Amino acid sequence: xxxxxxERTLLNTFHEIASHPRRQxxxxxxxxxxxxxxxxxxxxxxxxxxxxMVPMGLWGADMALSExxxxxxxxxxxxxxxxxxxxxxGAYDGMSCILMPSLCDAMQxxxxxxxxxxxxxxxxxxxxxQNRFGKAxxxxxxxxxxxxxxxxxxxxxATCTDEALRQSIExxxxxxxxxxxxxxxxxxxxxxxxxxxxxxKSAWFMLKQEHTALVRELMAxxxxxxxxxxxxxxxxxxxxxxGLLQIxxxxxxxxxxxxxxxxxxxxxxxxxxxxxxxxTLADKFCTMKHCSLIYDPQKTRxxxxxxxxxxxxxxxxxxxxxxxxxxxxxxxxxxxxxCENAGIPLIMIEVDRQMTNYDQAGTxxxxxxxxxx
Amino acid sequence: MAEEQVVKKKRVVDPNSAAYKxxxxxxxxxxxxxxxxxxxxxxxxxxSNFPQEIHRTLGIKVVYPENQAVAIAVRGxxxxxxxxxxAEGYSNDICAYARISAAYAKNPHAxxxxxxxxxxxxxxxxxxxxxxxxxxxxALDLNIPLIMIDIPFNHFYKATPEQIAYVGQQFRDAIAQLEAITGxxxxxxxxxxxxxxxxxxxxxxxxxADYLQYEPSPLAxxxxxxxxxxxxxxxxxPDSAAAFxxxxxxxxxxxxxxxxxxxxxxxxxRIMFEGIACWxxxxxxxxxxxxxxxxxAATIYAVAATHVYNTFDEMIASYYTIPGAMNLELSRDRRxxxxxxxxxxxxxxxxxxxxxxxxxxMPEMSRQIGEICHIPVVAFDGDQADPxxxxxxxxxxxxxxxxxIMQENKAGEQHV
Ligand code: SF4
Ligand code: SF4
Numbered sequence: 001x002x003x004x005x006x007e008r009t010l011l012n013t014f015h016e017i018a019s020h021p022r023r024q025x026x027x028x029x030x031x032x033x034x035x036x037x038x039x040x041x042x043x044x045x046x047x048x049x050x051x052x053m054v055p056m057g058l059w060g061a062d063m064a065l066s067e068x069x070x071x072x073x074x075x076x077x078x079x080x081x082x083x084x085x086x087x088x089x090g091a092y093d094g095m096s097c098i099l100m101p102s103l104c105d106a107m108q109x110x111x112x113x114x115x116x117x118x119x120x121x122x123x124x125x126x127x128x129x130q131n132r133f134g135k136a137x138x139x140x141x142x143x144x145x146x147x148x149x150x151x152x153x154x155x156x157x158a159t160c161t162d163e164a165l166r167q168s169i170e171x172x173x174x175x176x177x178x179x180x181x182x183x184x185x186x187x188x189x190x191x192x193x194x195x196x197x198x199x200x201k202s203a204w205f206m207l208k209q210e211h212t213a214l215v216r217e218l219m220a221x222x223x224x225x226x227x228x229x230x231x232x233x234x235x236x237x238x239x240x241x242x243g244l245l246q247i248x249x250x251x252x253x254x255x256x257x258x259x260x261x262x263x264x265x266x267x268x269x270x271x272x273x274x275x276x277x278x279x280t281l282a283d284k285f286c287t288m289k290h291c292s293l294i295y296d297p298q299k300t301r302x303x304x305x306x307x308x309x310x311x312x313x314x315x316x317x318x319x320x321x322x323x324x325x326x327x328x329x330x331x332x333x334x335x336x337x338x339c340e341n342a343g344i345p346l347i348m349i350e351v352d353r354q355m356t357n358y359d360q361a362g363t364x365x366x367x368x369x370x371x372x373x
Numbered sequence: 374m375a376e377e378q379v380v381k382k383k384r385v386v387d388p389n390s391a392a393y394k395x396x397x398x399x400x401x402x403x404x405x406x407x408x409x410x411x412x413x414x415x416x417x418x419x420x421s422n423f424p425q426e427i428h429r430t431l432g433i434k435v436v437y438p439e440n441q442a443v444a445i446a447v448r449g450x451x452x453x454x455x456x457x458x459x460a461e462g463y464s465n466d467i468c469a470y471a472r473i474s475a476a477y478a479k480n481p482h483a484x485x486x487x488x489x490x491x492x493x494x495x496x497x498x499x500x501x502x503x504x505x506x507x508x509x510x511x512a513l514d515l516n517i518p519l520i521m522i523d524i525p526f527n528h529f530y531k532a533t534p535e536q537i538a539y540v541g542q543q544f545r546d547a548i549a550q551l552e553a554i555t556g557x558x559x560x561x562x563x564x565x566x567x568x569x570x571x572x573x574x575x576x577x578x579x580x581x582a583d584y585l586q587y588e589p590s591p592l593a594x595x596x597x598x599x600x601x602x603x604x605x606x607x608x609x610x611p612d613s614a615a616a617f618x619x620x621x622x623x624x625x626x627x628x629x630x631x632x633x634x635x636x637x638x639x640x641x642x643r644i645m646f647e648g649i650a651c652w653x654x655x656x657x658x659x660x661x662x663x664x665x666x667x668x669x670a671a672t673i674y675a676v677a678a679t680h681v682y683n684t685f686d687e688m689i690a691s692y693y694t695i696p697g698a699m700n701l702e703l704s705r706d707r708r709x710x711x712x713x714x715x716x717x718x719x720x721x722x723x724x725x726x727x728x729x730x731x732x733x734x735m736p737e738m739s740r741q742i743g744e745i746c747h748i749p750v751v752a753f754d755g756d757q758a759d760p761x762x763x764x765x766x767x768x769x770x771x772x773x774x775x776x777x778i779m780q781e782n783k784a785g786e787q788h789v
Contacts, residue, residue: 139535327506329466
């Protein structure tokens with residue numbers, strides 16, 4: 001096997017995993033491991049991991065909705081709606097429980113509806129403080145984590161020790177660093193957006209140490225694609241729509257860097273040193289910025305996007321707006337202004353998980369490419 | 374000419390009536406803020422459910438963008454505000470209050486209701502998380518400080534000790550921040566007075582709302598929407614309780630006289646109206662009900678902004694029990710209690726496109742309420758401030774449908 005086919009083979013593995021979460025889940029269950037669903041975008045996965053269970057990310061799926069319509073009005077985002085739809089249809093059967101954050105209004109409603117829509121999978125509340133800069137926020141989050149551990153123990157029998165949590169944090173730290181390095185390399189090599197997406201997406205369905213190992217294997221054989229690509233930055237909540245990625249592939253784009261919540265935004269944090277690993281975990285969130293879902297009066301995310309786009313030489317920014325996601329819609333106003341002032345081309349593409357026709361998005365992106373090339 | 378005609382038609386409100394006094398209290402809030410601004414004092418914009426004990430104790434004047442958005446929407450300026458915001462890049466999926474307010478922050482002119490621009494913002498997300506984003510944007514646009522009290526949605530039935538501790542500390546931090554911004558000083562004695570007034574107003578308002586239990590009711594439930602302004606802007610003011618108590622006395626007198634403020638021929642049906650009023654279409658939505666002799670005999674909205682407490686921790690807990698912060702079960706149980714106490718025969722739900730958290734649990738919650746109370750539940754699509762998201766025809770059909778089921782149920786009862 002030459003290195004190119006190695007790279008392709010590995011990428012195919014990532015695609016396989018990214019598109020078959022249920023297979024992943026069954027494989028872990030058959031290894032005797034328990035599964036805990038982790039609703040997008042943030043949940044204390046490290047705790048689940050430290051308790052010897054498999055955290056699996058839940059971001060809904062591209063599908064038509066039927067059952068979820070009983071619970072939601074149309075104007076709730078399709079990530080939450082399709083997640084509930086999958087839950088009702090039994091796609092998550094076998095999960096011990098689900099960690100659910102409530103960082104936006106759609107999430108709050110989803111948690112409440114879940115109790116009745118999917119009663120077979122119990123909830124562990126994954127609340128986060130928004131006012132997290134002082135001691136009050138830290139103490140609240142620490143107490144919340146303690147409550148989560150107690151509830152997870154009650155539901156699964158698993159326990160959490162400081163030592164295990166310390167080790168899990170190390171594994172997560174390593175994973176985040178690996179993904180940062182991968183993102184850089186993927187940009188340098190001109191990787192196709194669909195391939196890059198599969199690498200990021202698969203992380204949600206694997207134990208992080210296994211994903212880190214596989215990504216490192218891939219990075220060892222990655223080579224520049226040899227074609228001239230149009231380098232862009234992507235931002236938004238989710239950018240895994242096959243229809244959109246195919247268009248980006250065809251237009252010869254490559255993603256140099258991203259601020260997508262489902263992708264690199266997961267690595268925009270550090271694990272500050274603290275007395276106990278639980279304090280470290282609380283501080284991880286409390287020191288986090290750059291996210292539309294977390295209170296940030298300076299909107300540091302906007303300057304971060306501009307800095308990243310410039311540092312990576314991105315020709316333009318694609319704002320992938322999940323329909324009805326108001327946290328992102330609010331930020332868009334400022335990003336638009338900032339990009340206009342900085343002379344950085346920006347395009348907004350609206351997507352949702354019921355979208356089947358990407359013609360309009362294709363035309364808009366083609367025009368955008370012609371403009372920035 | 375046209376204006377003169379409108380003025381002529383306007384009902385003259387008796388200046389000794391409770392309704393007049395309550396109207397004055399809401400209007401006074403704007404006047405006081407303008408005056409403070411002119412005196413060179415720092416004034417704020419404030420979320421509807423930010424703990425008002427803080428700024429009232431400090432003697433700081435604030436105005437309420439939600440209240441202003443209502444005034445703009447009721448008086449026909451909703452589309453203009455939304456359009457202005459959309460031209461700035463705001464999506465029309467964003468809450469219309471936020472759109473109208475963001476537009477006003479950029480271009481502070483609204484013939485329907487002007488108010489002074491703020492020197493700082495007081496934000497509390499117990500009503501929704503949209504509030505955080507809205508205030509972030511306004512703070513950045515105006516380059517002013519934002520004071521935030523985070524009251525996370527409470528998935529538990531009762532606020533937990535750690536939730537109380539978290540908010541209690543933020544309460545104290547907010548005081549310190551405001552003292553630094555305005556130079557005003559906290560006074561414990563004054564705080565106790567404000568708390569006493571808050572309790573008194575809340576109890577008086579609950580007394581008013583209790584008159585909806587009478588059959589027929591001495592009041593049209595829609596009237597209560599008019600008094601929301603007082604609850605938001607003057608809950609802790611010294612004269613609010615007296616005005617509400619007078620209103621309750623007036624209802625008592627109406628009962629004795631066998632009269633009601635409900636303008637239907639009779640009160641044939643009593644419903645719960647669920648959700649924020651559809652302000653741009655308030656007249657149409659209420660007239661349609663009146664024409665069918667349907668009175669709104671219950672609404673959580675009117676009592677949702679009351680706070681009754683004895684201790685500091687109870688005060689903090691009370692800020693966890695407002696509609697945007699309560700879990701489905703507590704929200705449901707409070708409404709069930711109201712529906713039962715007020716002998717409601719049906720429920721009309723406003724699926725409010727602006728309000729994702731409230732509308733997001735509505736289908737399941739209203740289904741449960743319908744089952745528990747054995748009443749029909751019907752929903753209509755609308756918006757509390759963007760007039761474009763409402764159809765008169767759909768509303769009519771849905772209300773008609775609700776009435777028919779209530780009619781059948783009534784006939785069934787008589788048959789039995
Ligand atoms: S953040 Fe946006 S996409 Fe995510 S759940 Fe909330 S509304 Fe949906
Ligand atoms: S209408 Fe709903 S979304 Fe808008 S400010 Fe009020 S609670 Fe928030």
